[in-house]
Amino acid sequence: MNLLFVYGTLKRGYVNHHLLERSTFVLETCTEKKFQILDMGDFPAVVKDVPVSTIDGELFNVDDSTLSDIDAFEGEWFSREEVVLQDSSIAWMYFLSEYVSHEGCPSITSGTWQKDKGDNYE
Template sequence: MKIKSPLLFVYGTLKRGYCRDHYLKNAKFLGEAQTEASYRLYDCGEYPGLVHDPNGQSIEGELYEISEATWPMLDEVEGVSINLYRRTSIQLLIPYHDMNVQTYLYVPSTDGLKKCGQRWECKIS
């Protein structure tokens, strides 16, 4: 698979069918993907929080090819400027294991938050 544009792994409200999927309407969906087994996913209420955890597990999500110009808008949506999330590289499993992929990791403390397992499902109607 030859890709030149930036790649984004999403695991929550930006996934297809969720409340913020419209922010990726111009992105190319590449497929479902999983992280390597070194992350934890927490339920933050209306959205999930992904954190790095060496003793974690593989997290399920979606992979998108986006334009470079999309990053500032996504950084704003994800609260990068207020330290809610930070954009960072992430390692995915085969078949995306050799690609340079970015995601948003949750910055605040996860103390008191419920673990979601491998997949976050929105329970807000």
């Protein structure tokens, strides 16, 4: 089993959560304050080395097959890398590929992506 931290459309109640149907929800948690989460329109993306906020999300136990399926789903837009969570545990997380432009995408300063934006954007 693998720990996977999700922060966008893979979360419970969102459009792509069905990809985690064989997985077990562990808990809601967040990353260390090392990242920036962006609104890319229909989904969020996290970029590294821009310490704007913690990233809020959900942690799941996933099997190798599910992880492979999600890798294929995320495609060339995202790369899976290890991340340290606030409690010092380590999980997989998807970061925006350095080859994908995010110019003009607003930062979500609260660290929480939601379908309804609210006042947490810059």
